[in-house]
């Protein structure tokens with residue numbers, strides 16, 4: 349049996365709904381072996397982010413080296429990177445280990461408004477990491493910051509996807525959670541065609557960590573050899589199940605249910 353390996357380079361969420369914790373749970377549910385390099389520790393729960401403790405660049409590099417020198421990775425996801433120094437170090441390590449299946453989730457601001465990326469680090473993301481990305485998965489506000497345009501309809505989202513593709517990203521997924529209306533569209537652009545992945549909006553406040561979970565599912569599928577298009581479809585099914593069967597824990601925006609997708613697969617088998 350081949351073991352497929354997925355690495356997440358991201359921040360830790362003590363509440364377990366987003367960040368490294370969401371990524372590792374998702375990798376496990378999709379049968380990819382999960383590994384991590386922690387860029388920052390957040391004190392966080394369903395009510396918000398209480399504190400952020402960034403790791404040193406040396407600590408981030410050392411974790412990646414431990415993995416690169418021994419286990420290797422079939423796909424890599426980046427999440428909260430916090431500073432331009434960490435972004436540059438991560439980009440250099442990705443190049444050093446010649447990792448190619450890279451999913452960049454350009455995490456900027458948590459649901460409660462806490463900043464997870466310093467403002468001055470946006471340029472470093474564009475200069476150093478986007479050209480290495482097989483897929484980038486911004487939500488609408490993140491796509492607006494990266495493209496310096498405002499996005500209020502699907503046409504503008506398509507224009508933003510083209511701009512991001514021109515920055516060197518191979519595939520762009522602009523997620524639709526922050527859009528308007530009952531129909532929710534995640535948009536995939538591969539440089540030639542657009543694919544619209546649609547679903548009904550689920551009315552719940554328990555959406556903490558949806559972006560991390562979606563990108564982690566995508567990464568797990570890429571680690572197993574899926575095409576980007578197939579991986580996005582599975583990731584959408586994974587997050588849909590995780591939101592539909594939310595856990596109703598905590599007093600704020602609760603986490604999604606990372607075992608719901610697998611549970612459904614077993615029930616339908």
Ligand SMILES: Nc1ncnc2c1ncn2[C@@H]1O[C@H](COP(=O)(O)OP(=O)(O)O)[C@@H](O)[C@H]1O
Pocket residue numbers: 486487488523524525526532533534547548549550551552555557558559560562584587588591
């Ligand atoms: N209320 C919802 N109902 C159904 N799917 C949702 C809902 N909110 C988010 N999603 C899905 O979760 C994923 C993350 O979306 P989004 O909220 O845009 O990103 P982020 O969590 O990074 O802000 C996307 O696949 C999106 O379609």
Ligand SMILES: Cc1ncc(COP(=O)(O)OP(=O)(O)O)c(N)n1
Pocket residue numbers: 358359360361366367368390392427428455457458459460464555556557558559560561601
């Ligand atoms: C440590 C950490 N990383 C990323 C996020 C953002 O997660 P996301 O999936 O975008 O979900 P919300 O925070 O917007 O609910 C985070 N909160 N913490």
